[in-house]
Amino acid sequence: MSKDSVYDYVIVGAGSAGCVLAARLSEDPAVRVALVESGPRDRKPEIRIPAAFPKLFKTPYDWDYSTAKQAALDGRELYWPRGHTLGGSSSINAMMWVRGHRDDYDAWGEAAGPEWSYDEFEPYFRRAERWSGGAGASGADSVYGSDGPLWISPPRALNPITTAFLDACRDAGLRELTELNEPDHSGFSPTPVNQRRGRRWSAADGYLKPARRRRNLHILTEARVRRLEFDGTRVAGVIADGVPGKLIARREVILSAGAIGSPQLLQASGVGDPDDLSRAGIETRVESRGVGRHLQDHLAYAVTMRCPQPITLTGADSLANVGRFLAGGRGPLTSNVAEAVAFIRTRPELTAPDIELIFAPAPYVNHGLTPPTEHGITIGVVLLQPESEGRITPKGPGVGTAPLIDPGYLTAEPDIRTLLAGVRRAEELLAGRALAPYTSGPLEPHPGTVDDATLARTIRGASETLYHPVGTCRMGSDEASVTDPALRVRGVTALRVVDASVMPRITRGHTHAPTVALAEKAAELIRADARR
Numbered sequence: 001m002s003k004d005s006v007y008d009y010v011i012v013g014a015g016s017a018g019c020v021l022a023a024r025l026s027e028d029p030a031v032r033v034a035l036v037e038s039g040p041r042d043r044k045p046e047i048r049i050p051a052a053f054p055k056l057f058k059t060p061y062d063w064d065y066s067t068a069k070q071a072a073l074d075g076r077e078l079y080w081p082r083g084h085t086l087g088g089s090s091s092i093n094a095m096m097w098v099r100g101h102r103d104d105y106d107a108w109g110e111a112a113g114p115e116w117s118y119d120e121f122e123p124y125f126r127r128a129e130r131w132s133g134g135a136g137a138s139g140a141d142s143v144y145g146s147d148g149p150l151w152i153s154p155p156r157a158l159n160p161i162t163t164a165f166l167d168a169c170r171d172a173g174l175r176e177l178t179e180l181n182e183p184d185h186s187g188f189s190p191t192p193v194n195q196r197r198g199r200r201w202s203a204a205d206g207y208l209k210p211a212r213r214r215r216n217l218h219i220l221t222e223a224r225v226r227r228l229e230f231d232g233t234r235v236a237g238v239i240a241d242g243v244p245g246k247l248i249a250r251r252e253v254i255l256s257a258g259a260i261g262s263p264q265l266l267q268a269s270g271v272g273d274p275d276d277l278s279r280a281g282i283e284t285r286v287e288s289r290g291v292g293r294h295l296q297d298h299l300a301y302a303v304t305m306r307c308p309q310p311i312t313l314t315g316a317d318s319l320a321n322v323g324r325f326l327a328g329g330r331g332p333l334t335s336n337v338a339e340a341v342a343f344i345r346t347r348p349e350l351t352a353p354d355i356e357l358i359f360a361p362a363p364y365v366n367h368g369l370t371p372p373t374e375h376g377i378t379i380g381v382v383l384l385q386p387e388s389e390g391r392i393t394p395k396g397p398g399v400g401t402a403p404l405i406d407p408g409y410l411t412a413e414p415d416i417r418t419l420l421a422g423v424r425r426a427e428e429l430l431a432g433r434a435l436a437p438y439t440s441g442p443l444e445p446h447p448g449t450v451d452d453a454t455l456a457r458t459i460r461g462a463s464e465t466l467y468h469p470v471g472t473c474r475m476g477s478d479e480a481s482v483t484d485p486a487l488r489v490r491g492v493t494a495l496r497v498v499d500a501s502v503m504p505r506i507t508r509g510h511t512h513a514p515t516v517a518l519a520e521k522a523a524e525l526i527r528a529d530a531r532r
């Protein structure tokens, strides 16, 4: 007897996108859905405690990737965490809900058709959102949705130094945003976060938990998909570790394994650039040269300063604060660390921001893996629109070996100049009246104010990922794109990719919100196709 299990849809990966799809597609009780996740269930207490997210790094809840040596970053290999549990990266991320700028989506519209442009795409954010922060500017309607599955909340316990950062932005003449997620987010604001009553609210919390008892939704954990199963050029299902037989998809397989996992699975299944595949010992089934290419990420440099006042998040995990958190979701453990942001333009002729400044009332060094021993603050300077691009290539025939991840950071010359200009703006804010009482000199690795050449060397020696890889299965109207505008993989049938990898260009925001919104749109596209 066959051990195969038959579904209508098999979704690979229960991350930001996979959770949305599983919940939306299984709303129809006549449709059978399997959601296949490599990681364990999301039961670890640190997932719920916002300030504890770095404690999930390099644990079984993290894929714990490293990049290839980065020539333009002093030959360093960078640590890349990715979520490996229900909720995916939304279960280990910094909870910042930042859609990006109108221009980002208008550029998607140019790449993939007008239905991806801002005005047409914006309703999918609202569909996902449940804003708990009240009305918008002067009592006007909020930009946010009010009854979606994902709670979005203002920060509960803003550190006094974060308030000083916001004052510094005001003093510098930046625009005060009533709501950060306005179509033009040039300006500053506290960070809206994916939290409900002070606790993390992941895509699994919002979408999966209410749906998990549905009889037509089958959630498999600790089941790593090895490869796609083909019937000619039609994708028939998948093979996963720990799952007997095949998981057969009567309608479609949907890859939501993230910007590394999705191209890796395509490549392991013979869909990709024949040169890349043959070098890794993989036979080409479908030539698709874009798979794994066009990798973009946000690179960030941390300006870290000593703080003479013992009020930062250093030592915030005291017993008293644990008690406040457990009793009512209050206190500094509700902090997502990155408490406020400013989106700025380093050149007046730009129509949209090219730098984000992220304020943390803590020294954010080594991804928080080294607990700080002294009080300090950080302004993270983020390159929002890198010209540099990289790629993901297979190192071996299966998904058991991590692929070669080469983001190509700072390989395009203009990028270092923009980052440098951003650091100068951070230094100006730190030197102003509002923040001066909270700084007493630079904290390693930041050297303090130095000349441009020294600063450029420092940036190359110390910048890190802001954890936003995208673009490796880029959608587009052009034949060279990996997926078409309906997110169907070109060259095969019954296969889509729905996750951060399909973004044609990285946004000037953070990547969870656009991934959720594009999955909401994809669910609609998939249901419409099934009705045809």
Ligand SMILES: Cc1cc2nc3c(=O)[nH]c(=O)nc-3n(C[C@H](O)[C@H](O)[C@H](O)COP(=O)(O)OP(=O)(O)OC[C@H]3O[C@@H](n4cnc5c(N)ncnc54)[C@H](O)[C@@H]3O)c2cc1C
Binding pocket: 012, 013, 014, 015, 016, 017, 018, 036, 037, 038, 039, 081, 082, 083, 084, 085, 086, 087, 088, 089, 090, 092, 093, 094, 095, 096, 097, 098, 223, 224, 225, 226, 256, 257, 258, 259, 261, 262, 265, 399, 466, 467, 468, 469, 498, 499, 500, 501, 510, 511, 512, 513, 515
């Ligand atoms: C540390 C960190 C901080 C971040 N902070 C923020 C933030 O504050 N705000 C923000 O907007 N964005 C943030 N991001 C980025 C954001 O979380 C991601 O862009 C987003 O979650 C990506 O969603 P996804 O669905 O593409 O992939 P993921 O959410 O990563 O989901 C992919 C899922 O697929 C599973 N998977 C992969 N391969 C397989 C396989 N072969 N078989 C089965 N399952 C598989 C993975 O285990 C994972 O669960 C952060 C990310 C990280 C890692």
